[in-house]
Amino acid sequence: MTIDARNYCMQQGIINGTPLTSSDKRVVWDKLQEPEYNIPSVAYLTIYNAWQLGILRPNLTTSLADTQALLARYNGTGDYAAKYGRELIGLYNVLENYNKLSRTS
Structure with missing residues (x-):
């Protein structure tokens, strides 16, 4: 889900970066152990979840x-x-x- 959320936020212009693929799973998992990566990822996931639910961004x-x-x-x-x-x-x-x-x- 983190990969999907980050890609969604890139598509929306919220963050910059290169789209991630399933081959990035291990790298993303390792980065999620670092608060500097994990905490923003929670925010991106919340934005992505809002889109999934069809509601406005929080x-x-x-x-x-x-x-x-x-x-x-x-x-x-x-x-x-x-x-x-x-x-x-x-x-x-x-x-x-x-x-x-x-x-x-």
Whole structure:
């Protein structure tokens, strides 16, 4: 999925780079062990997941329902992923309350 997400973001002009192929799997896997590569990859995957779900890219006005869907999609599809999204939305709300305070100060 990281390869697909990064390629999608390249196609959208969000990041620059050379498109990745399945032959890059091992290199990408190794790079995902590095926070400098892993953390941005999560953001790219979230953007890609939004496209897969047919919703807008996440932003400060993304609805809770869409946020929950994105959290679920990050973990795949099906019942387990949906459960993950439902469980994580509570934590998201707690963190968002703190983040909102820092944006308004």
